[in-house]
Amino acid sequence: MNISLIQSYIALGDPDANFAHLAEQMDKALQQETKPDILVLPEMWNTGYALDQIHELADLNGERTHTFLSTFAKKNQVHVVGGSIAEKVEDRVYNTMYVFNREGRQTAKYSKIHLFCLMEEEKHLTAGVETVTFEMEDGLFAGASICYDIRFPELSRSLALAGAKVLFVPAEWPNPRLHHWRTLLSARAIENQMYVVACNRVGTSGDTTFFGHSMIIDPWGEIVAEGGEDEELISGYLDPELTDSVRQRIPVFEDRNPHLYKLD
Numbered sequence: 532m533n534i535s536l537i538q539s540y541i542a543l544g545d546p547d548a549n550f551a552h553l554a555e556q557m558d559k560a561l562q563q564e565t566k567p568d569i570l571v572l573p574e575m576w577n578t579g580y581a582l583d584q585i586h587e588l589a590d591l592n593g594e595r596t597h598t599f600l601s602t603f604a605k606k607n608q609v610h611v612v613g614g615s616i617a618e619k620v621e622d623r624v625y626n627t628m629y630v631f632n633r634e635g636r637q638t639a640k641y642s643k644i645h646l647f648c649l650m651e652e653e654k655h656l657t658a659g660v661e662t663v664t665f666e667m668e669d670g671l672f673a674g675a676s677i678c679y680d681i682r683f684p685e686l687s688r689s690l691a692l693a694g695a696k697v698l699f700v701p702a703e704w705p706n707p708r709l710h711h712w713r714t715l716l717s718a719r720a721i722e723n724q725m726y727v728v729a730c731n732r733v734g735t736s737g738d739t740t741f742f743g744h745s746m747i748i749d750p751w752g753e754i755v756a757e758g759g760e761d762e763e764l765i766s767g768y769l770d771p772e773l774t775d776s777v778r779q780r781i782p783v784f785e786d787r788n789p790h791l792y793k794l795d
């Protein structure tokens with residue numbers, strides 16, 4: 532399946548501007564010579580990290596996002612891995628990913644389970660409480676994660692054990708930790724023998740700058756595509772059979788000794 536990552540600017544605390552901008556970028560992605568089957572958006576694209584105002588700005592029950600992404604997916608017959616948004620449910624705000632298939636049907640919803648204390652996420656947001664895998668099509672099973680989640684190898688391993696052949700990672704990963712970003716994403720791909728598809732934002736928010744470098748990494752750890760530091764589309768091809776052949780070549784999953792690992 533052909534896939535495009537929308538490495539985008541995000542306006543701080545301005546959902547109207549962000550919905551309009553993402554709509555433009557998504558339309559642009561569909562005009563490429565090779566039409567993508569899957570589009571991927573960055574993390575918290577509706578509000579950015581406007582955490583002080585997040586209870587006022589977050590999308591109530593994700594309704595605006597749901598309508599926007601579902602309509603887009605159906606109209607254009609494309610899967611949309613909707614990055615994540617600030618989603619308000621009763622008096623709580625979650626950092627939530629929605630996924631829609633080509634018919635515009637929601638196939639997954641995941642709320643970030645590891646909140647990032649360096650950005651004080653835990654003071655404003657509520658953590659999700661479940662891990663999520665979902666089927667796209669043609670045997671392509673995927674796992675959901677968001678940004679800081681990639682520092683927790685237990686999560687991606689459990690998604691791989693549940694059948695995921697691709698790990699999606701929308702992010703707002705800032706400078707100066709490019710080295711961590713590239714290394715952690717490569718490690719998650721190599722150790723789990725799965726595709727890692729990571730869409731980061733670009734631009735500045737207060738004192739924080741975001742470096743882009745969105746990546747598609749294959750199950751052997753080869754970089755299929757990597758962005759620069761400006762707004763751009765990053766595109767590649769996902770072949771679920773490559774995951775199977777890498778897993779046969781080095782049978783990591785058969786050679787595990789889970790009874791010896793003390794993870795708690």
Ligand SMILES: O=C(O)CCC(=O)C(=O)O
Nearest residue numbers: 647678679703704705708
């Ligand atoms: O772990 C990091 O260095 C960055 C994580 C982050 O920015 C986030 O989860 O929003």
